[in-house]
Amino acid sequence: MIDNNYSLGFFPTPIHPLKNLSKKYTDYNIYIKRDDHTGLASGGNKTRKLEYLIKQALDKGCNTVITAGAQQSNHCRQTAAACAIAGLECHLLLGGTAPKTYDGNLLLSSMLGAHLHFTGKNRKGEDLELLTKDLEAHNKKCYVIPYGGSNITGALGFVNAVKELKDQLTEQNLNIDYIFFASSSGGMQAGLTLGIELYKLNTQLVPINIDKDETDGLSLEAIVLNIIKDGTLLLNIQKKFTIADIPLNRDYDNPGYGVLAQDEKLAIKELAMTEGILVDPVYTGRAFYGMLHTLKGKKLPANSNVLFWHTGGFPAIFKYSNELK
Ligand SMILES: Cc1ncc(COP(=O)(O)O)c(C=O)c1O
Numbered sequence: 001m002i003d004n005n006y007s008l009g010f011f012p013t014p015i016h017p018l019k020n021l022s023k024k025y026t027d028y029n030i031y032i033k034r035d036d037h038t039g040l041a042s043g044g045n046k047t048r049k050l051e052y053l054i055k056q057a058l059d060k061g062c063n064t065v066i067t068a069g070a071q072q073s074n075h076c077r078q079t080a081a082a083c084a085i086a087g088l089e090c091h092l093l094l095g096g097t098a099p100k101t102y103d104g105n106l107l108l109s110s111m112l113g114a115h116l117h118f119t120g121k122n123r124k125g126e127d128l129e130l131l132t133k134d135l136e137a138h139n140k141k142c143y144v145i146p147y148g149g150s151n152i153t154g155a156l157g158f159v160n161a162v163k164e165l166k167d168q169l170t171e172q173n174l175n176i177d178y179i180f181f182a183s184s185s186g187g188m189q190a191g192l193t194l195g196i197e198l199y200k201l202n203t204q205l206v207p208i209n210i211d212k213d214e215t216d217g218l219s220l221e222a223i224v225l226n227i228i229k230d231g232t233l234l235l236n237i238q239k240k241f242t243i244a245d246i247p248l249n250r251d252y253d254n255p256g257y258g259v260l261a262q263d264e265k266l267a268i269k270e271l272a273m274t275e276g277i278l279v280d281p282v283y284t285g286r287a288f289y290g291m292l293h294t295l296k297g298k299k300l301p302a303n304s305n306v307l308f309w310h311t312g313g314f315p316a317i318f319k320y321s322n323e324l325k
Helices: 019-024 046-059 074-086 106-112 128-137 152-171 187-200 218-237 264-273 285-298 314-323
Strands: 015-017 029-034 066-067 090-096 115-118 140-143 178-183 204-210 305-310
Touching: 015 152, 019 029, 019 264, 046 074, 046 140, 046 152, 046 285, 066 074, 066 128, 074 090, 074 106, 074 128, 074 314, 090 106, 090 128, 106 115, 106 314, 140 187, 152 187, 152 218, 178 187, 178 285, 187 218, 204 285, 264 285, 264 314, 285 305
Parallel strands: 029 305, 066 090, 066 140, 090 115, 178 204, 178 305
Antiparallel strands: 015 029
């Protein structure tokens, strides 16, 4: 089942030390995993989920894929690219109203051939059912990908990612104590949690919450737990997970989704200017700030090996050009 995917990206993604940053924060050895290099229309973590979701869409004989997100959604941009490769029609439900000019991810989604539907205040797939009915009435066979590609099918991509990471760590004779990453729709967090249990990797996840709003009336912790429960059945995992097994650091989500705070901007520039690596203003910038703040505050044991899992988001930088220059 974990091998049953449709190849869309470049794996394994590199893992390497952040030497300059580790010299600055001398108590820690800092590493990075480069899912910004997964390919698929400029990379990102959704490539891993889409390899399983697109496979299922094709197996079910669907010819149309529908998904949803914000106008600067990386998930939507990568879904559009995956559909282009697989020969599927792609429909994206995007929050807000149609802007006069398209930029960042919105521009790329449009260039990749997706049909764009603007849905006002609904940015988390509230209108998916409505559009599906409409397209079915026009004889389309639809495959609906939930907000962020976050269900157990998509999460399998991150179960597999743990195996990839474990093999790399074995090869490099390395142990990682903490993994920091941006968690938003929950699929990545759920997949990593399942993968760590399945492949017995000795590490601790530090998911940084990005979006303080609920989805469908559920907290992110509840969403992650639901996906994990589906995963334990599918993967025959014996452990009974509870909400206590779902860590989520909510210290950094206060500015709100898509709002770039001053501290985040400084952290983005610090990484750019010490390591030549670009993180995005919505997800990875916030998660990276959360990690730096934790390290600066010496909140983890000295000499820990800390990994930042870079999940992409590069195109959104251009939407924030005034704030980042
Ligand atoms: C760049 C980036 N990082 C992290 C995430 C969070 O991943 P997940 O939605 O699986 O929690 C997203 C989700 O859209 C993203 O676009």
